[in-house]
Structure formats: structure tokens, C-alpha cells
Amino acid sequence: MTDPLHHVRAGVLDVAYERRGDPDGPPVVLLHGFPYDVRSFDRVTLPEADVIVPYLRGYGPTRFLDAGTVRSGQQAALAHDLLTLIDALGLDRPVVAGYDWGGRAACLVAALWPDRVRGLVTANGYNVQDIAGSDAPTHPASERRLWYQYYLHGERGVRGLTRYRAEYARLLWSEWSPTWSFTDAEFAATAPSFDNADYVDVVVHSYRHRFGLVDGDPAYAATEDAIAKLPRIDVPTIVLDGEHDTVRPPQPRSAHERKFSSLVDYRVLDAEHNVPQEAPEEFARAVADLCRPS
Helix, strand or coil: CCCCEEEEEECCEEEEEEEEECCCCCEEEEECCCCCCHHHHCCCCCCCCEEEEECCCCCCCCEECCCCCCCCCCHHHHHHHHHHHHHHCCCCCCEEEECHHHHHHHHHHHHHCHHHCCEEEEECCCCCCCHHHCCCCCCHHHHHHCHHHHHCCCHHHHHHHHHCHHHHHHHHHHHHCCCCCCCHHHHHHHHHHHHCCCHHHHHHHHHHHCCCCCCCCHHHHHHHHHHCCCCCECCCEEEEEECCCCCCCCCCHHHHHCCECCEEEEEEECCCCCHHHHCHHHHHHHHHHHHCCC
């Protein structure tokens, strides 16, 4: 049984979210990645916290308020979505935690507006895109892992994603977490989120913008300029890596310390890419550790 669904107007979105735990507890925002949704956090149990779990733009019941808004998937848009959600719900310096796209939003809010958050839990480390350096080729083994991004650079990929949303996502789940034995029921619980009318546009824009192939939404130009400086993150942070992640393999602690000036801890988990769904107790423990009074 899932938690009741709530809605709030936040920035350019009507955000659909679930709320769990203790409404009088320390606030926490949990942010899912691509191509997943809020079900990633079903077993991340934080009974003493006020937990907000939103659907990102383009997913599930979250909707744009204006038909004319750019269906952007750029990282600055995700950051502003989280910031305006914090404002709309009146959250007092929440711990923000996520992975993949959600981890990117969490990292960027922590980097650009550190006074707005208490702490950060990020799976995959410094999840910020260096767009200026994106045209530099990497080792062929790394390039092969990014096929799903390059596929969307052409119109054939757009048509393919439109037609095979669930099949595309399920293939990525299997490739990124090859030993995670998710069930048909677990995948089926998330798959309807890909039927959002804006899903394809947001996803395609994301995987084109990060390579400098399309312009971003002008509303976020100043934020993109700030992100381009690749700012260090100074809020208390716990970095989680999936030991067997095939997308973002673990890095040594020293690599993370260069990006996080207040690295509380670095933990390598027996997990792959979808860390909260594969290692929910460890993910919850990291969040709870940052919720405790310092």
C-alpha cells in the first residue's frame, strides 16, 4: 500500500508527492532518478522524520502549470524544482537525498543555496554535469555505457522512447543493476510514471542539453552559469556508492573529498545503481545520521 498522494504548486510545476513519517520530525526530501520514480524509496524507513518524496518533472502525476513552459530536463531546472518545492512546503533546512537525476538536484541545491539545507546524502557522489567538457571523448568502455544517451540525440531515438517507454526503462534497470533481482511487480509499480505526457520531452532535452546540443530554458541561464564553475559543496554530506554500479563505478574517498569540504562519511554499499531500492536500510541510515542534532 502506497502513501496518500499530495499536490503543491511549486515554481512552474504542480508537484505530486508522498509524505511519510512524523510531521513534527526533521524534514527530509528524497529524490528519485531516471528511469525510476518514488517507489525507489518504499523501503527507506525514516519514522522519526517528516519525509517528502516528490515525482520529478515529467514523471507520474507531476504536471507543468503552463503549456508554454519549456519541457526542460537540464540540471538547473531540476535544482530550481527542488528549491521551489522546499519553499512551497515551508520546509526548514531539510536533509536532501537522492541518486541519479534526483541526486543531481540535491547536489546543486546544496552547492548553490547551502543555507537552505541541513545536509546532503548523494549516491554517485558529485552528481553535477560539466557541460563545457562534455565533448571530450572518454574510454570506449565508458562511451558504450552511455548508449541510452546517444540514442536520444537523434529522432529515431525519440520515436523509440515514445513507443517503448517501459521496455527502454526495463532494459536500463537490467543493465545498470544486473544482479538486482527486481520483480515484475516492482517494475510494474513504477512503469506508469513514464506515461506522463511530458516524459519524453523532458528526458530527450536532458540528454541533449548535457552535451550542449540544445539550448536550455532561458529562465535558468544564470543558474547554469553558476553551475558551470563546478562549485564545491560545503554542507555536511554523506556519499554513497554502489559497489557494483555499472553506470557510476565507485571512486576512492579522496576523489569525493575534492568536491565535498564537509564529507561526514563515505560508504560503499552492496548495491548497484538504484541504491535506495537495492540497499534501503543503509540509505535510510545515512539520512538519519544527518538528521541528528550536531
